Amino acid sequence: MVQPQMQSMSMDDMLVLEIDDLEVDVLTGIYSEETHLPQPLRISVRALLAHAGHYEPDSPLGLSKNYMDLKHAATTAITRGQHFTLIEAVADHIIDTIFLQDRKALHVTVKIVKLALSERGEKIGITLSRWRK
Template sequence: MQTGFDDFLTLEVNNLHVDVLTGIYSEETHLPQPLRISIRARLRIADHYEPDTALGQSKNYMDLKHAASTALPQGVHFTLIEAVADHIIDTIFLQDDKVSHVEVKIVKLALSERGEEIGITLGRGRK
């Protein structure tokens, strides 16, 4: 059975708190900044998911968490958080060729004064 145009599977990991060396201002470049990172990865799906469907028909959620945490290079300063998002997206595309699109939302927690979310969302499709 062929999956329909509207069929999709999106894996999500939301609100990871990660400290990353990032920023362009002198007060930002010395210490890691706290970021809140959320990831949505769209996958090619199986024709149907039965109770005994193997994990290979989907993706391990922990791979997304890894891409936004331990896979970020230690000691590397990312001038822009857009570059952090791009690194996460590249890592996820390298992990699994079933991933067709990735969206990464990054909120710079240090900029929040009253709970507002200041940051970016970057989405890329597989090329």
């Protein structure tokens, strides 16, 4: 097995922006009792951004990303009344929205918990991650 030469590998700094535990009502589900009313989902988003250098006290926002863009992708970017059969499709929509917002987003992870399924506080849901292609 060939070991990579660490001296020749370039490791760029990375920045991870995070939004945790947004509660969003989304029309999702496959059963008839689920398809007529929005269901409460708890959504967390992590976006890995490329970054080189250091942040100075007066660094402009353009060197990072507005946290509200992540919140928007998980809330208002989800069209009201649009039905998602699977919560995986909701996560896909959020990831696509973030990739469209900013070329610096290299990797996005979305975790969705279906709150209506919880009986004793357990967290039932999915996590979807995708690298920019």
